[in-house]
Amino acid sequence: MRFLPLLAALVLSAGAATAKAPCGGSFNSFVDGLKKEAISKGHSKSTVDKFFASARFDQKTINADRAQGVFQMPFLDFSQRLISQNRIDNGRRKSKQYDAVFRQIERQYGVSRGVLLAFWAFETDYGAFQGNFNTLNSLVTLSHDCRRPDLFRPQVFAALELYERGDFSPTKTTGAWAGEIGMVQMLPADIIENGVDGDGDGEVNLKTSAPDALMSGAQMLSHLGWRKNEPWLQEVDVPQNLDWAKSGLDHQMNARDWAKQGVKPRYGNLPNLPASLLLPQGRKGPAFLAYPNYRVYFEWNKSFVYVTTAAYFATRLEGAPRYDAGNPDPALSGNQMKQLQKKLKARGHDVGKVDGILGKLTRAAVQKEQIRLGLPADAWPTTALLNKL
Template sequence: MRPTTPLMALCIAVLPSLSLACGGSFSGFVDGLKGEAIANGHNASNVQRFFANIRQDPKVLKADRAQGVFQRPFLDFSKRLISVDRVKRGQSNAQKYDAVFDRIEKTYGVDRGVLLAFWAFETDYGGFQGDFNTANALVTLAHDCRRPELFRPQVFAALELFEQGDFDPNTTTGAWAGEIGMVQMLPRDILENGVDGDGDGKVSLKTSAADALTSGGSMLKSLGWRAGEPWIQEVRLPQQFDWSQSGLKVVKPTSEWASLGVKPRNGSLQSRLPAALILPQGHKGPAFLAYPNFNVYFEWNQSFTYVMTAAYFATRLQGAPVYDAGNPDIGLTGAQTKELQRKLQARGYDVGKVDGILGAKTRAAVQSEQKRLGLPADAWPTPALLSKL
């Protein structure tokens, strides 16, 4: 039987009260993490070394609270992220790493445009990968009570990487939310899907594009990516249409959408697949059919605006034309969206957090109220809707 060290005794003593908690004393919280790690079989000396210099990072919490960029509507957000230069560099990287992408497409069935878009948005093709201390970021977010269920397991995954020699809690850096490398993967994702894409015997997501892209392809496949299938496709709609049929919850065979007058703007519809109709800025803006692979994007990032933009950019990098922006009705400001969310809550809708972001729950509630009020039920809130409410 392994002898109990003083550190082990301390950690086991605090484990029952702190191992599942968040908040409270930061040092006490860290003691709880140590106790849980040891109870789960990690070497006590390794645990001590890993947590020795852990510090709470207030800049991480500030970044977590300041995600106002996701309040921007799709057209504004996509124009901000997709520049001519970014498209050209994406095309250049597609050629530069052609052999890598060929292997990824053959092995995991993930199109190069999908990974190029993530690579571009996450780190500008590896140019800026974040300078937050990753261990501090993960423990800070696990201690914070907003999303501990997401970040607490990542702390222990980072500890596993440390024990394998692939993570230094003092020097490993990345994004404020603990993601590492060119396509920004969390420690658990690295453990489960990290792949040596360049054949040097190491998984180096910060310095090897081949490793990062191949690992990203492996992760997307593990999340349910379906090989050889599209994700979104821009379409044209007839002027007279039942807009309440739009939204991710209404899924029809693509052949049925075609019978309702939905036509592809480029190429042909994937008639054998189910799809949902998405109107990111209402019935006067661009329209897309979302195929099953589109749902996998939400496993990578839960922001509708980000997902929509990343999916669209991937089609651009695969040769699709620039979207037809249309002429959408004026939307709401962030402050107006918060007011809308409060009004919807007062009517019994679950919109999640009142944050000024037009997420899936808010869109669904908007669509229900539009139907009730006799407005085009396209899930795009306008000042007119806010006034009626």
């Protein structure tokens, strides 16, 4: 199953406006407003007219934007759905095929190859499925839509800049429904800021050149704060008598201090780095130490389940064993999760949107209520917690 349209929506853009962007109303009038703004930014009227001449509203883009149910899946289900032996085998073949490129990336950016291979796999199946949505139509449609215009409106003008450079076609450039382009799916503004000519042909082509895409992805991670040559995620075994209230991304201590608490790595050694104990499905499921680079993933994608799956898959591609799935308590259904979020909001917790997705804010609120109610505070919501609330 192809996940590209579902994953793309949560990618962050560099340069999103802070003020609420104009949206809605007549689509043609909205496009006229974009054209006027483009001219006010210094683009010539003739160029602007040519760029927007083919812009059309795309209902398929809106439909894809609203279809985000996959993120309601718990980590084990989500990761097993995305990670297959075929993707692991293909990743290892790509690692050998582009070994020289990965070695250059590792020297220059300190980004381990597994990290980029995992993004490459999940975003486009190593370039095989890059999306067939007209990029301009998607960006203009999502800018017109009032759900997240601040994110997408700046991307329209970035695409215009790429058009002026000869690197974008209003009628032919295609990609994901949310406007990302190429093998690792980058938005136009990110291409401008982080695009790298990895193959030395004088162009940055993220759709057909794997070296360009990989080098650009590494540059983007570096720009987002990736710490050179440091780990990002490591599976661990945890003692059953651990203070679970210390788990979660809001809590951190040195990995070696975690060792003093009885936390043991399932492979490798524990580094001298700050780490959070991550329990994606509670104390009875798999456990990981998340290092500072893990948090950079959230600058690429906001979904907790996607980030954790991508980070874990990166370790698998570099030889880590399959996780110990354990025997976690059953996950709440989507409707139960929404009920939980409403109850948490009623108690004054910030859980963001009531969407049935167990994200960072909901996890933090769950843990606080578990502490209050005297339950194991592992941030994994259960029917027992729901009933007590």
